Amino acid sequence: MGKVTGFMEFERLEEGYKPVVERLKHYKEFVVGLDEDQAKIQGARCMDCGTPFCNSGCPVNNIIPDFNDLVYSGDWQNAITVLHSTNNFPEFTGRICPAPCEAACTINVNGDAVGIKSIEHAIIDKAWAEGWVQPQPARHKTGKKVAVVGSGPAGMAAAQQLARAGHDVTVFEKNSRIGGLLRYGIPDFKMEKTHIDRRVAQMEAEGVVFKTSTLIGAIPEGLKVTNDAKTVVSAEDLKAQFDAVLLTGGSEQSRDLPVPGRELDGVHFAMEFLPMQNKVNAGDKLKGQLRADGKHVIVIGGGDTGSDCVGTSTRHGAVSVTQFEVMPQPPEQENKPLVWPYWPLKLRTSSSHDESAEKGILQREFAISTKEFIGKNGKLTGLKTVHIEMKDGKLVEVAGTEKEYKADLVLLAMGFVNPVATVLDAFGVDKDARGNAKASTEFTGGYITNVAKVFAAGDMRRGQSLVVWAIREGRQAARSVDEFLMGCSDLPR
Numbered sequence: 001m002g003k004v005t006g007f008m009e010f011e012r013l014e015e016g017y018k019p020v021v022e023r024l025k026h027y028k029e030f031v032v033g034l035d036e037d038q039a040k041i042q043g044a045r046c047m048d049c050g051t052p053f054c055n056s057g058c059p060v061n062n063i064i065p066d067f068n069d070l071v072y073s074g075d076w077q078n079a080i081t082v083l084h085s086t087n088n089f090p091e092f093t094g095r096i097c098p099a100p101c102e103a104a105c106t107i108n109v110n111g112d113a114v115g116i117k118s119i120e121h122a123i124i125d126k127a128w129a130e131g132w133v134q135p136q137p138a139r140h141k142t143g144k145k146v147a148v149v150g151s152g153p154a155g156m157a158a159a160q161q162l163a164r165a166g167h168d169v170t171v172f173e174k175n176s177r178i179g180g181l182l183r184y185g186i187p188d189f190k191m192e193k194t195h196i197d198r199r200v201a202q203m204e205a206e207g208v209v210f211k212t213s214t215l216i217g218a219i220p221e222g223l224k225v226t227n228d229a230k231t232v233v234s235a236e237d238l239k240a241q242f243d244a245v246l247l248t249g250g251s252e253q254s255r256d257l258p259v260p261g262r263e264l265d266g267v268h269f270a271m272e273f274l275p276m277q278n279k280v281n282a283g284d285k286l287k288g289q290l291r292a293d294g295k296h297v298i299v300i301g302g303g304d305t306g307s308d309c310v311g312t313s314t315r316h317g318a319v320s321v322t323q324f325e326v327m328p329q330p331p332e333q334e335n336k337p338l339v340w341p342y343w344p345l346k347l348r349t350s351s352s353h354d355e356s357a358e359k360g361i362l363q364r365e366f367a368i369s370t371k372e373f374i375g376k377n378g379k380l381t382g383l384k385t386v387h388i389e390m391k392d393g394k395l396v397e398v399a400g401t402e403k404e405y406k407a408d409l410v411l412l413a414m415g416f417v418n419p420v421a422t423v424l425d426a427f428g429v430d431k432d433a434r435g436n437a438k439a440s441t442e443f444t445g446g447y448i449t450n451v452a453k454v455f456a457a458g459d460m461r462r463g464q465s466l467v468v469w470a471i472r473e474g475r476q477a478a479r480s481v482d483e484f485l486m487g488c489s490d491l492p493r
């Protein structure tokens with residue numbers, strides 16, 4: 001609970017950022033975390049509110065008041081034990097989680113929430129630095145074999161839990177490196193990839209086998225998803241070789257914008273653009289990198305992926321970056337008593353927006369819809385838009401607001417519609433109405449699909465979501481798989 005009067009004595013302290021001019025020269029992380037004393041003071045602000053809404057606001061149900069108190073009293077080693085008891089990878093969430101816990105913090109009703117994410121970040125970084133994060137191999141092996149298909153945060157969390165329960169776990173990944181969207185979608189400046197490599201080494205020491213460049217099932221030719229597969233294993237072979245199979249292949253099918261001119265050279269999915277920069281940062285030599293240097297860039301989509309395109313384009317040296325959002329501009333500040341403890345709709349300005357704005361190249365447009373891409377000799381030169389408004393619950397065009405924008409590069413960042421259907425079809429897994437793998441999240445028997453011994457979790461089951469939800473689903477699915485194999489399970493959910 002921290003210090004009884006801490007929330008009245010101390011202000012919320014945000015993590016710092018390195019200066020824009022400096023950080024735009026590279027792709028490395030630039031957040032300056034809290035030092036130990038600052039984290040202690042932040043922990044002191046946790047106020048023994050009685051019902052810690054933060055704990056249920058956090059998708060992995062981190063036991064936040066307890067680790068706040070431990071940090072306040074300087075017991076960092078127990079703080080990481082508490083944090084690890086619910087979250088396999090706090091260094092991921094401590095960097096890139098949007099922190100719904102803070103929206104739910106009781107102080108946030110009429111004040112500034114405890115900086116929970118910054119405390120989480122400080123605890124795990126100290127734990128790694130002190131050598132407290134060590135492999136935890138199982139004491140007894142069960143002799144059961146589990147295949148995990150996909151190595152994003154859901155697959156990694158599940159594999160770690162299952163290996164610690166004593167199963168022989170093999171993770172299959174079609175890309176050449178482990179990590180899913182953490183590795184190829186999320187830019188290094190938000191999370192450097194050494195954090196994934198360190199966990200892979202820990203998991204290998206716990207007995208997990210990683211098979212990269214290995215596709216399970218089939219992906220249609222020409223489908224624009226990251227795929228470095230050199231080996232293909234059929235769903236039937238996998239089912240025959242393993243006692244259980246967990247599908248954590250993500251929701252990889254990008255949402256398209258099929259308006260006239262979509263075929264022009266210069267219109268790309270965000271997930272064609274971002275993975276290339278992450279690969280180059282990792283030292284890959286690409287034949288031709290899609291770059292934004294000297295270009296007028298338009299990013300269509302106002303979410304995280306769009307913001308990552310803004311940050312990457314700015315680093316490339318784009319002449320201008322314009323971001324479109326189809327919905328109207330939300331309020332700068334939410335009406336807290338109305339929305340607390342839920343995640344509020346409000347204008348979010350990311351560090352990438354700040355950088356681009358400081359360079360004077362950012363324009364953000366709301367309530368705008370793209371009607372047509374225009375070009376010359378097959379090459380994109382611009383696009384046509386119209387403003388829209390909400391009328392009777394529907395978005396309608398506003399007459400007379402048609403406009404043309406110059407563009408050399410358009411990045412489609414409108415989210416993901418569903419998993420690649422052929423992967424689910426290869427296993428004969430039923431889909432829900434949105435095309436995701438159909439499986440419940442029941443305490444007992446959850447995450448299993450209609451196919452015997454085949455489970456599904458993460459974005460592949462719930463649709464496009466967050467890293468922290470993927471970790472939750474991976475952990476919960478691991479418990480279900482363990483129960484299925486052993487009749488009961490000691491794994492926490």
Ligand SMILES: Cc1cc2nc3c(=O)[nH]c(=O)nc-3n(C[C@H](O)[C@H](O)[C@H](O)COP(=O)(O)OP(=O)(O)OC[C@H]3O[C@@H](n4cnc5c(N)ncnc54)[C@H](O)[C@@H]3O)c2cc1C
Nearest residue numbers: 150152153154174180181185216249250458459465466467
């Ligand atoms: C650009 C971008 C930025 C984002 N930023 C954030 C953020 O800041 N914070 C946040 O919380 N979330 C963010 N997200 C969302 C987050 O990354 C995802 O919700 C999360 O990674 C989903 O985890 P997952 O394990 O379910 O799937 P994924 O991370 O998508 O991993 C799935 C893996 O399965 C592999 N795979 C698929 N099919 C097969 C097959 N048949 N055989 C073998 N391998 C297969 C894929 O190659 C992939 O590696 C972002 C997403 C994107 C695209």
Ligand code: SF4
Nearest residue numbers: 058093097099101117
């Ligand atoms: S994982 Fe996310 S929601 Fe949970 S405590 Fe950390 S920052 Fe908050």
